[in-house]
Amino acid sequence: MRIRSVRIRSVRRRTALAAAAVLAATAVGTTAAVAAPAAAKPPRFLAPGELPPHPSSPWYASKVTPGLPDPEPFCLDGGVVPAGDRAYHRSHWTEYDTGAVQVSVVTANEDRAQRLAAKLRQKVARCAGDWLHDKPGGTASWKDYGTVTAADGGRVYGIHTSMPESEPGIHLFGVGRSGRTVTVVQWGEMGTFEHAPVPAFKATLRQALNKL
Numbered sequence: 001m002r003i004r005s006v007r008i009r010s011v012r013r014r015t016a017l018a019a020a021a022v023l024a025a026t027a028v029g030t031t032a033a034v035a036a037p038a039a040a041k042p043p044r045f046l047a048p049g050e051l052p053p054h055p056s057s058p059w060y061a062s063k064v065t066p067g068l069p070d071p072e073p074f075c076l077d078g079g080v081v082p083a084g085d086r087a088y089h090r091s092h093w094t095e096y097d098t099g100a101v102q103v104s105v106v107t108a109n110e111d112r113a114q115r116l117a118a119k120l121r122q123k124v125a126r127c128a129g130d131w132l133h134d135k136p137g138g139t140a141s142w143k144d145y146g147t148v149t150a151a152d153g154g155r156v157y158g159i160h161t162s163m164p165e166s167e168p169g170i171h172l173f174g175v176g177r178s179g180r181t182v183t184v185v186q187w188g189e190m191g192t193f194e195h196a197p198v199p200a201f202k203a204t205l206r207q208a209l210n211k212l
Contacts (some may be wrong), residue, residue: 020135034097042066042088042183043104044211052187052200057094064090073101074161074185075127080119081105081184085112093118098189102208105182113180120184124157124173132162138163143193148202151178158196170196178212 007070048059068081069089081087085107092100107113119199128140140161148154154176185208187201 007197027143040086040106043106043183045088045104046092046102046185046211050207051092051100051204052197054094054096054098057096057099059092059094059096061093062091064088066102069101073103073184074188075124075131075173076103076120076184076186076188078144080123083114083118092187096189098187099183100187102183102185104184104212107180107182110180111121113177113182117175117177117182120175120182121155121157124159124175126157128161131159135161135165145172145198145202148174148176148205148209150206151176151212153177153203156198156202156205158193158198160193168192171200172196172201174201174206174208176209178209181212183208183212 041164042064045064046061048061051059065087066086067086069091071077072081081103082105085105087103087105089101090102092102097200105113106117107116120210125142125144130141132138132140138161140159142160142185143158145156145158150158157173157175159171159173160168170190170193171186173187174183174185176183185201185205187197187204189195
């Protein structure tokens, strides 16, 4: 009887130790799950239907993708958008030559965001001159279409470029900020300033800023 009692106690002890080990492992797993940081969510982006309507085609869109577009958008190349901040982009296209892209950058603070927005506006305003420097045989011009009242404000610009024996191109740019997030929307197609849907594009930029 004594031997049997010892064996029973030994079995119970091993069972208790095993249960304690399971509880400890579960606790560690739970702690790790709580301690793991949540993945940063990107800002909200434009939906295809929020871009200026195309007369002959719907808009299509890629997924929101971390990082900068490759290649970088026209007028925004040369590392003007800092890769060190959290950048995201989304491309849009139609069944014709009209396309668009939105890039949003989440900065460390509002002061940094203000500086980035100013840098991007300056880059777009100088784009026509920079393009001519690289293509002296062409013509280029730009227009400042004014501000958009939404979030912390935005501004719209137009850039027209043309090369001899080639179709001209027209681009619209919207640069704006909401808090520490800066967004740029670029729209482009073959054409001139007369083909630029400025009022509709301003509505697009306003929607983009309100969604940040």
